[in-house]
Amino acid sequence: MSSNLQQQLQQIIDNKTKPRGALGRLEELALQIGLIQQTTRPVIQQPHIVVFAGDHGIAKTGLVNAYPQEVTAQMVLNFIHGGAAINVFCRQHQLTLRVVDAGVNFDFTSNPTNLITAKVGYGTKNYLTEPAMSVYDAIQAIDKGRNIVNQIAAAGCNCIGFGEMGIGNTSAATLIMSAITGLPVTEFTGRGAGLNNEQLETKINTLQQVFEKHALNTLGEQPIELLSRVGGFEIAMMAGAYLEAVKLKMIVLVDGFIATAALMIANAIYIAEKHRTLVSGWTTLTDHCIFAHTSQEAGHEKILKHLGVSPLLSLSMRLGEGTGAALAMPMIQSAVNFLNEMASFESAGVSNAEHQTPNA
Template sequence: MAAPYKLTFEEQLRHIIDNKTKPPGALGRLEEIALQIGLIQQITNPAIQHPHIVVFAGDHGIAKTGLVNAYPQEVTAQMVLNFAQGGAAINVFCRQNKLTLKVVDAGVNFDFTSMPVKVINAKIGFGTKNYLNEPAMTIVEAEQAIEKGRSIVRQLAADGCNCIGFGEMGIGNTSSATLLLSAITGLPVVEFTGRGAGLNDDQLQKKIDTLQQVYEKHALNTLGQQPIELLSKVGGFEIAMMAGAYLEAVHLKMIVLVDGFIATSALLVANEIFRLTKQPSAIPGWTTLIDHCIFAHTSQEAGHEKILRHLGVTPLLHLAMRLGEGTGAALAMPMVQAAVNFLNEMASFESAGVSNKE
C-alpha cells in the first residue's frame, strides 16, 4: 500500500491562503506576495520586523562633463544633506509608513565627517573616475564596495531588521545603470537611455551618443557575464554597494523590495555575481536573486519598463514616478505588510463558520 501523500510546505501555505474567507485568488497580488514571503521565511505566519530603506549615495566622474546630466554633480552632496535633515521625499514616505531610513555615503565627492549629520560613512572614494576616458574604478574598489554593502545589511539584520528596500542618489547614475543593463542583457544602449533628472531632446541625444561611445570604448558587449569587471569599467560606488546589499539580504532571507531603474541595474549585477558564485538558495526551485525579490514599482525612466518586461516581473505600483531615493519601495511597503496581515489575521472558512463553495 502506498504511503499517504504529504503536502510540501508550499502546498500547505497555498492551502492556508486559499482557505481564507474569500474566493480563491480574490486578493490578487497580495496572495502572491504572502506566498512569496512565507516561502522566504519558511513559516506559515511570517512577520515584518523593523523595516528599513537604505539609500546609497555616490558621485560619477562622467557628471563633471555635463554630457549626460542636467544637474551639476554638487547636487548629490546637497541631496544627501537633505536626506540627513529629513527634507526629501524619501523622508516623508518613511515617516508616513514608519520605516527606518539609513543614508550611506558610498562615494560622494564631499566630506560629511565634519558635519553634524547622520550619514553612514562607507566611502570608497570621492566619486568614480570619468569612464569616458578610463575605468570608473579598480577591481579592488568594486570588491570593497560590494563587501561594504554586505556588511551594512548584515548589521541591520543583526539589529532585528528582516525587510529592506534600497534607494540611491548620484547625479549621472542613470547613465551608469544604462550601460550596466545594456551589457548584461545584450540589448542596445538606446533601449535603456532616458532623460534622467530632466534632459531635453538635444541633451538626450548627446547622452545616447556619449554612452554608445563608452560602450564601445570598454567593449561592454564582452563583459555581460563578468559583473565585477563590468562594475569597474562603468559602475558607481553606490550601485556596487547596493549590489552587495542585495546579495547579503537574500543570503539572510530578508524580504527585499526593489525600487526603480538604478536599483534594478544593481540587482542584475548582483544576480550575475550570485549566478557565478553558485550561491545555494534555501527555497526549492528558486535559482536567481530575482525570485527572492518584490518589485515595488515601474519607474517612468525610459528603460525601466523594458528591463522589467525582459525579466518577466510585474511590480506592485505604477505611479509614473522617476525620483529614485527608494521612494517606490517605501510606498509599496504597506502592501507588503497587508499581505502578511491577511495571512496571519484573516479567518478561514472553518474558523469563521462560513460555508465554502464546495
C-alpha cells in the first residue's frame, strides 16, 4: 500500500474546513476508501447488496432452530416480492438488491429476474451425522460466489455488501468461528431467530457434540475442509464473493454474525493463497473491509474484538439479510462526498488555527 498516497489522503482530510479529526469515523472511512481505490478522489458507483440463501440439514432436526427449514424458501420469495426489511432499506437508499439461491431446499420455478440461480444442492446434509457437503461442493460454491461478484463488478458496481438467509446458519457460523479462533463453542452460541432458554441449552449441547465429532479443533487453518464439515452453501458462496470483491478493489461492507463467519473463511483462504493471488499490500481481508454494525447475536461483538475491528453502527439488530450493511451504506457515501466536495482552508479563504503563528 502506497505510503505516499496515504500521506496525500491524510493531508487532504486534515486541510478540510474543520478542526482536525472533527468528522471522526468519517475521516477514517475516507482514508480507507481512498486506499482501497488507490486514489485521492474515490467514487461510489452502483452500490449493491447481495443476499445469499441456503438451507442447512441440521435444521430438519429442530435441535438448533426455532423456525422450520421451510422459512428459508418463504423468505427468499419475500425478498423477490419486495416485502422484507432489506427490500425496504435498499429502496430507501437506492441500492441494487440481488438475491442468490446458493442452495435452498426449494425449486423457484417462476425464474424471477431478480433471483440469481446458483444452487449447489438442495440444502446441506445434517452435520450431526455426516459432513455438511463434499470438498468439491465447497469449492464449487466458492467459485460461484467469485463469479457472481465478477459479473456485478463488470456491470459497473464498485461498492458491495453481503447478506444471507438460511434457517440454522447461526449454528454453522458458531462452529466456524470456534474452529478458527480456538475459543469454545459456548462463546459464540446465541438464540438465533428466537430460541428460548431450554432450546438454547439444546443448541449448545448439539453444537459441542458436532464440534467433537468432526474434530473441528484441528481444522482452523483448513478453511475448505472446515466448510465441508459444517458450513452452508450460502456461507461458502459468500466467502468466494468476499475474495473476488477484494481482488477487484471493491469497497466491501460486512454485515452481521453469519457474514463475519464467511469473511473468516475467506480470510483463511486468502492467507493460504496470498503468495500467488489477490491484492499485494493487504495483510488480511479485514484491512479491505468496512464492518457495518455489531449484531445483537451472541458472539458477534466478541469476534469483532478478536479481529480488532470497530463496526460503524450498534443498533441491537440481529436480522441478517444484509440489513446492517444497507443502513451503513449512506455513511460510506458521506465519507466520499466530504473528501471530494468539502472546501479546504485555502480554497475557502478560511484561516486554519493549527497553521497560525502565535503572537509574540
